[in-house]
Amino acid sequence: MSELYINGGKRLVGEVTINGAKNAAVAILPAALLVDGVSVIENLPYIDDVQKLKRAMEDLGAVATLEDKHTLTVDGSTLFTHKAVNEYVGHIRASYYLIGALLGRFKEAEVAMPGGCDFGGRPIDQHIKGFEALGATVTVEDGVIKAHAEKLVGTDIYLDVVSVGATINVMLAATLAEGTTTIENAAKEPHVVDVANFLNMMGANIKGAGTDVIRIKGVERLNGGRYSTIPDQIEAGTYMMAAAITGGDVYVRNIIPEHMYSVSLKMMEMGITIEEGDDYIHVVAPQKLKATNIKTLPHPGFPTDLQPQMATLLSIAEGTSTIIEGVWDNRFQYIDELKKTGADITVEGRTATVQGVPALHGTSVKATDLRAGAALVLAGLRATDGPMIISNVRFIDRGYEALEEKLTTLGADIIRKN
Ligand code: EPZ
Helix, strand or coil: CCEEEEECCCCCEEEEECCECHHHHHHHHHHHHHCCCEEEEECCCCCHHHHHHHHHHHHCCCEEEEEECCEEEEEHHHCCCCEECCHHHHHCHHHHHHHHHHHHHHCEEEEECCCCCCCCCCCCHHHHHHHHHCCCEEEEECCEEEEECCCCECCEEECCCCCHHHHHHHHHHHHCCECEEEEECCCCCHHHHHHHHHHHHCCCEEECECECEEEEECCCCCCCEEEECCECHHHHHHHHHHHHHCCCEEEEECCCHHHHHHHHHHHHHCCCEEEECCCEEEEECCCCEECCCEEECCCCCECHHHHHHHHHHHHCEECEEEEECCCCCCCCCCHHHHHCCCCEEEEECCEEEEECCCCCCCCEEECCCHHHHHHHHHHHHHCCCCCEEEECHHHHHCCCCCHHHHHHHCCCEEEEEC
């Protein structure tokens, strides 16, 4: 079992390049199964979730070949089964996209219940509502989701909650359906737009992605093509906060600054200087940060996937901050671990109150999920009193490529012990 050892207190200086977006990549790969030909997908992050999905797709018959570490060629024409019940599927959340993709392609799908981070309940009722509206019958038997349709026919679907997964999944299932599907109250996250752009590049007819109404006019077939995944908004935000927590001076490169607006503005409220370029953000942080309040919301609100990292940053800001988690029922499980480092945080329901402390100290902590792990890494970068030893690193590996290498280049003292 790997552990990360961080000797904190080093000011991060320099530049870091952000990889492709995990949550776009894990949707674009299943989308490639709708293509009756070869898709070449560039700028994929080299992370565990992508590798697991690649294995799951290979088991379905797709020929998936890494051209280089970040470029995958997927030949979807060789797909021979609609059953995705292998061990890789159950380990990742995004395997639910295989339902939409296989249903769209074969009008039939059998997919093991998805795994992924645990934030209390993670229902998929809105995905199922969408598939059923398109004409599918969906059942769950022995931990396997089974969907079947004689044919899929476009219709109007209103999502009762703004759901990234349901929006993308319905888009996948509707791409090859007969007629036009309208998704009302759709999620507007950058990765929703990225999946639509990928599908359109392959021959789909999807309009409105990035707004709350998406229209998908079914087409008969998707052809192959080449596509480059957008940069990872959450990885970028994590490094912006890593720079800030060390009073650092860091250029975060290869990003789309517009995707970072809510994060940049909140960091500016904390007294951090944010300078935007075409494809970078320059973060310069003072030693003392100011408290602020955040509420996580669907895009363009403050992203829930940066809530734990922001909690760490706020824990050393002067004053009292309030964090309201507006997306997940239970995304504060990591707080107990963070408190071991000296952070002063109380949680009541979906609200965390953070009383700023002058210092964090190194101790042994464990990552409880992916972004919780990132939050503890930030605490480690700041802590001065002994090393921060972080276990359960496998969670962090699910979503951050070359974390130690990137932080080391910026001047951090971080090593992995196996
Ligand atoms: C995606 O999860 C991301 N995962 C999550 O990132 C992210 O936290 C989340 O979107 C919100 O931005 C991937 O893209 C693989 P949702 P997803 O459906 O699609 C409720 C990370 O750290 N809901 O937008 O599963 C749900 O309970 C991960 O990278 C229903 O009620 O999230 C939640 O409260 C963690 N019924 C809210 O909607 C449904 O059918 C938003 O969930 C679906 C969702």
